[in-house]
Amino acid sequence: MTPEGGGTGFYINKDGLLITNAHVIESYNEVRVESFAGGHSISCPVVRKVDDYDVALVKCDTVSLPVRLPWKGWVQRGESVNAIGAPFGKPAILTKGVVSNHLTEEELIRSDVEIHPGNSGGPLFNSKWEAIGITTSNYAIPVMGLEGESVDVTVPGITKAIPILRALKVLNIKVHHRK
Amino acid sequence: MTPEGGGTGFYINKDGLLITNAHVIESYNEVRVESFAGGHSISCPVVRKVDDYDVALVKCDTVSLPVRLPWKGWVQRGESVNAIGAPFGKPAILTKGVVSNHLTEEELIRSDVEIHPGNSGGPLFNSKWEAIGITTSNYAIPVMGLEGESVDVTVPGITKAIPILRALKVLNIKVHHRK
Amino acid sequence: MTPEGGGTGFYINKDGLLITNAHVIESYNEVRVESFAGGHSISCPVVRKVDDYDVALVKCDTVSLPVRLPWKGWVQRGESVNAIGAPFGKPAILTKGVVSNHLTEEELIRSDVEIHPGNSGGPLFNSKWEAIGITTSNYAIPVMGLEGESVDVTVPGITKAIPILRALKVLNIKVHHRK
Numbered sequence: 437m438t439p440e441g442g443g444t445g446f447y448i449n450k451d452g453l454l455i456t457n458a459h460v461i462e463s464y465n466e467v468r469v470e471s472f473a474g475g476h477s478i479s480c481p482v483v484r485k486v487d488d489y490d491v492a493l494v495k496c497d498t499v500s501l502p503v504r505l506p507w508k509g510w511v512q513r514g515e516s517v518n519a520i521g522a523p524f525g526k527p528a529i530l531t532k533g534v535v536s537n538h539l540t541e542e543e544l545i546r547s548d549v550e551i552h553p554g555n556s557g558g559p560l561f562n563s564k565w566e567a568i569g570i571t572t573s574n575y576a577i578p579v580m581g582l583e584g585e586s587v588d589v590t591v592p593g594i595t596k597a598i599p600i601l602r603a604l605k606v607l608n609i610k611v612h613h614r615k
Numbered sequence: 616m617t618p619e620g621g622g623t624g625f626y627i628n629k630d631g632l633l634i635t636n637a638h639v640i641e642s643y644n645e646v647r648v649e650s651f652a653g654g655h656s657i658s659c660p661v662v663r664k665v666d667d668y669d670v671a672l673v674k675c676d677t678v679s680l681p682v683r684l685p686w687k688g689w690v691q692r693g694e695s696v697n698a699i700g701a702p703f704g705k706p707a708i709l710t711k712g713v714v715s716n717h718l719t720e721e722e723l724i725r726s727d728v729e730i731h732p733g734n735s736g737g738p739l740f741n742s743k744w745e746a747i748g749i750t751t752s753n754y755a756i757p758v759m760g761l762e763g764e765s766v767d768v769t770v771p772g773i774t775k776a777i778p779i780l781r782a783l784k785v786l787n788i789k790v791h792h793r794k
Numbered sequence: 795m796t797p798e799g800g801g802t803g804f805y806i807n808k809d810g811l812l813i814t815n816a817h818v819i820e821s822y823n824e825v826r827v828e829s830f831a832g833g834h835s836i837s838c839p840v841v842r843k844v845d846d847y848d849v850a851l852v853k854c855d856t857v858s859l860p861v862r863l864p865w866k867g868w869v870q871r872g873e874s875v876n877a878i879g880a881p882f883g884k885p886a887i888l889t890k891g892v893v894s895n896h897l898t899e900e901e902l903i904r905s906d907v908e909i910h911p912g913n914s915g916g917p918l919f920n921s922k923w924e925a926i927g928i929t930t931s932n933y934a935i936p937v938m939g940l941e942g943e944s945v946d947v948t949v950p951g952i953t954k955a956i957p958i959l960r961a962l963k964v965l966n967i968k969v970h971h972r973k
Contacts, residue, residue, distance in 0.1 A: 513709050514697075518872075529894045530871050531906040531951050536708045548710040548729050550771075550906050550951025579766050579947075580759040580938040587937050589758075592771035592908075592950035593710050593729025692888050693876075715887045727889040727908050729950075758945050759938040768937075771950035772889050772908025 444521040444558030445469070445494060446503050446567060448604075448611050452496035455603060456557030457572055458485050461492045469496055472528040484607050490572055491603045492557075503559055503567040505611060509601035511535050516563040517547045519571050519595070521555030529555075533595070543602060545569045548593040560597040569597030623700040623737030624648070624673060625682050625746060627783075627790050631675035634782060635736030636751055637664045640671045648675055651707040663786050669751060670782045682738055682746040684790060688780035690714050695742040696726045698750050698774070700734030708734075712774070722781060724748045727772040739776040748776030802879040802916030803827070803852060804861050804925060806962075806969050810854035813961060814915030815930055816843050819850045827854055830886040842965050848930055849961045850915075861917055861925040863969060867959035869893050874921040875905045877929050877953070879913030887913075891953070901960060903927045906951040918955040927955030 443460030447453065454469065461467060461482050470477035480496035515535040520528055533549030545560065551571050560569035575594035581587040604611060622639030626632065633648065640646060640661055649656035659675035694714045699707055712728030724739065730750050739748035754773035760766040783790060801818030805811065812827065819825060819840050828835035838854035873893045878886055891907030903918065909929050918927035933952035939945040962969060 514711075529904065530892065531894055532872075532892045534709065534711045536710055546708065552949065552952070577766060577768065578761055579768065580761055580763075582936055582938055582944055584938075586761055587935060589768050589935065589937065589947050590950055591731065592769055594731070693890075713888065713890045715889055725887065756945060756947065757940055758947065759940055759942075765940055768947050770910065771948055773910070 442522065442554050443556045444554065444571075446559045447496075447500035448505065448567075448609070449502050450500055452480070452498045452500045453502075453609075453611075454480065454494040454496055454500070455570065455600075455607070456492055456494065457570060457598075458487045458490045458492045460557040461485060461494070467494060469494065472522070486606050489598065489603065489606045491570065491598060491607055493607055493609065502611075503561075504565060505600060506562065506564075506566040506568050509568075509599045511538055511545055511562065511568055511599075513537055517545075517549050517568070518561040518563075518565070519549045519551050519555060519558060520561070521551060521558035521571065533593075536593075539596075543599065544572070545597045545599055547595050547597065549595050550574075550590075550592065551595050552590070567600055569599050570603055571595060571597045621701065621733050622735040623733065623750075625738045626675075626679035627684065627746075627788070628681050629679055631659070631677045631679045632681075632788075632790075633659065633673040633675055633679070634749060634779075634786070635671050635673065636749060636777075637666045637669045637671040639736040640664060640673070646673060648673065651701070665785050668777065668782065668785045670749065670777060670786055672786055672788065681790075682740075683744060684779060684783075685741065685743075685745040685747050688747075688778045690717055690724055690741065690747055690778075692716055696724075696728050696747070697740040697742075697744070698728045698730050698734060698737060699740070700730060700737035700750065712772075715772075718775075722778065723751070724776040724778055726774050726776065728774050729753075729769075729771065730774050731769070746779055748778050749782055750774060750776045800880065800912050801914040802912065802929075804917045805854075805858035806863065806925075806967070807860050808858055810838070810856045810858045811860075811967075811969075812838065812852040812854055812858070813928065813958075813965070814850050814852065815928060816845045816848045816850045818915040819843060819852070825852055827852065830880070844964050847956065847961065847964045849928065849956060849965055851965055851967065860969075861919075862923060863958060863962075864920065864922075864924040864926050867926075867957045869896055869903055869920065869926055869957075871895055875903075875907050875926070876919040876921075876923070877907045877909050877913060877916060878919070879909060879916035879929065891951075894951075897954075901957065902930070903955040903957055905953050905955065907953050908932075908948075908950065909953050910948070925958055927957050928961055929953060929955045
């Protein structure tokens, strides 16, 4: 998915409804979506966006294979997680980790799976390959680059994700569970 | 546990004896200890501190749930480890990895579990959830921050821990094993 | 293995044939090889080097215990991998991760195992402890050090390896598989 720097998204129904981060969409009304399987990219309108929760919906005119969604939102500390994304415009990349905590205060899932710019908006799967969250950010420290510019340095092992059921609720979406 | 920047510690008996890093204690004679479970914090005196080995004992006037301790100190390369800590003052965070080596020379356990400031003094568990070590430091490189200040950047995958039996010996402590 | 900064290599037959990265060898005709088991180091001539693929062969006059090699080169996304190396001149270090992708374009295996300078040229094992690749580099960003110098900061979770069968082909080597 590429407005500018790019990001990742995933289909939540078979009619081309795609969820991602609001910050990936930026202020575009339409984004180009490219399948991990390759092929040509298609242009899809942004249908909803809630900046406060960093979630957005895009509707592509395509038949899509949706992710499996969990029945309950709760995750357990220590649970295995898998992130899939397209950092640096590279082909789909898998990284693995565990849930470090369910941050009730910030209402985010924290894990030690490594993600990178471009992973944003992509799915965080549990061990049953249900998409339990939208990987959103990892913790980074700004330091000085070689030309005095600000460079964000990733702190390893700190990744946050928006719980999927919360994202759907915020976006006011009901989805049928894939059996 | 909070003198300043904070750190983590863990109970080694049910009478409130808590072990941590000496560098977490700094030069305080008393520290405030807050339970992961939340609730009010209590003030506990530092009872012993060996700076050369970076270990310290604190005695809280409370009934405590101690960690399980291992019967033997030796760890195996490749063994799974779990670190628990409170980096950045956040709630208890779990990260996972494997033992990379038993550094006989430095007498430390090295693993690829990710830890962060605030994890210091916290337990490193094996897969049986025995506290085999006190997570102490990860490797960091100083680089220049945006205002010319020194910023420590974590090198991923390099974490050191003090073997627990060694720490107990240095602190001259005998503990009963929890069955 | 040490010309300068050092690196890692591994034996691919029992007659002392050792494979590593070309960039570990630099432009030396002979390198000093030290066993992980310790003991004295030996001097071994470089017998072949293909800079374009960053692979090299060294022949030590010793009886060696070779790694197991895989029968097929293909790896699966999500497969467990283990890297062994000697970063920072420390004793053999094990780190674990999963295959993130098989980068067909660059013909490299990408994984989220953490490696460090000194791991270069070392083996990347699968879960059957077959050496499927030569760990070669992790992604790093240059930032400014405290004295204005360039410091490479490792981006966590991005490690590349040269598939072993490709390396052997490029070096024009046939090896017998260890049963």
